[in-house]
Amino acid sequence: MQNFIKAGSLGRFLLIIAGVFLAQSCNTKQEKDPNERPGYVIPDTVLRTLKIDTAARSAVVNDLKLTGKVAFNDDNVSRIYPMVSGKIRDIKVMLGDYVTKGQTLAVMNSAEMAGYSSDLVNAEAGLAVAKKSLDATQDMFNSGIASQRDLLSAQTDYQKAQSELNRVKRILNINGGNTAGEYIITSPISGFVVEKLVTNNTLVRNDNSTQLFTISDLKNVWIMANVYESNIGQVHMGDNVEVTTLSYPGKIFRGQVDKMFNVLDPANKVMKVRISLPNDDYALKPEMFASVRVIYKDGEQALSIPSGALIFDHSQYYVLVYHSKSDVKITPVSVINSIGDKTYISAGLQAGDKVIASQAILIYDALNN
Helix, strand or coil: CHHHHHHHHHHHHHHHHHHHHHHHHHHHHHHHHHHCCCCCCCCHHHHCCCCEEECEEEEEEEEEEEEEEEECCHHHEEEECCCCCEEEEEECCCCCCEECCCCEEEEEECHHHHHHHHHHHHHHHHHHHHHHHHHHHHHHHHCCCCCHHHHHHHHHHHHHHHHHHHHHHHHHHHCCCCCCCEEEEECCCCEEEEEECCCCCCEECCCCCCCCEEEECCCEEEEEEEEEHHHHHHCCCCCEEEEEECCCCCCCEEEEEEEEEEEECCCCCEEEEEEEEECCCCCCCCCCEEEEEEEEEEEEEEEEEEHHHCEEECCEEEEEEEEECCEEEEEEEEEEEEECCEEEEEECCCCCCEEECCCHHHHHHHHHC
């Protein structure tokens, strides 16, 4: 009986000790709970404005930077050469002026034009004489005085005189149609005077190989870019191109490669490529220096994400992989290349992973803090 009492006392003692330890453990847990830091949860107001994108495989796009310059579109340029010899006496336009089709550019005194005027007078007189001769022969033929042969001869003379007058008029029209011994130089198209290679009192000849004026409408210009031998294989017809200039550093002009000149310049060993650009506001001017960025595909495949999802910190690139508003993971990635708003990844992500593509830096800082 005494042994049983002792055993019962020992049991109660052990229960008391266990209760004390349990109470201390509960107290310790209760003391730790208020000090624990909760995980970051994206607020609903922020979540509604976030852009969340999915990593997907696509063809890798690279870029190549070239130098070039703005040039005339030769399809919309008119070079004006002298049709006759003479002396320039009245230039009515200056370099850079806008002219309309048919507008007078200059007036030239010309002995050839005076000769054409004389030919016109002679041809008109010859036609009048031939007409009178034909009428007289016709009357005599009707009266039986002239023969059929005489009438045919008079008709032939009249036709020749008519043909000569038409020839002289066509020559005058080609050369401006002026009958006062002046050659009027007019613009065949509307556009800007982009070259002016003549001054007043200049003597010109019709066999001169130098143009007097060059007119271009400039509503469409060419960018002529230089491609070095080592880069020729990276440029293709139809490649998208971004052009920037010193005059408009924040403005990008977009176009495509529309011609490749498949020969190398013997002087500097470069191949020319051409990009046609609309220029309705005349912002691009011939001889402007241009930086050309050719965007091309090289055939490789890689994961791509929006460039806005990329974070660079401590010499490493990161993205935020999104599972839920309370489960966002900071993930290091290896970057292949960034082209515009798209970045190509070689490691760190898998196809289908969702990444935060806007306000990524703010959420990154919140997760780290």
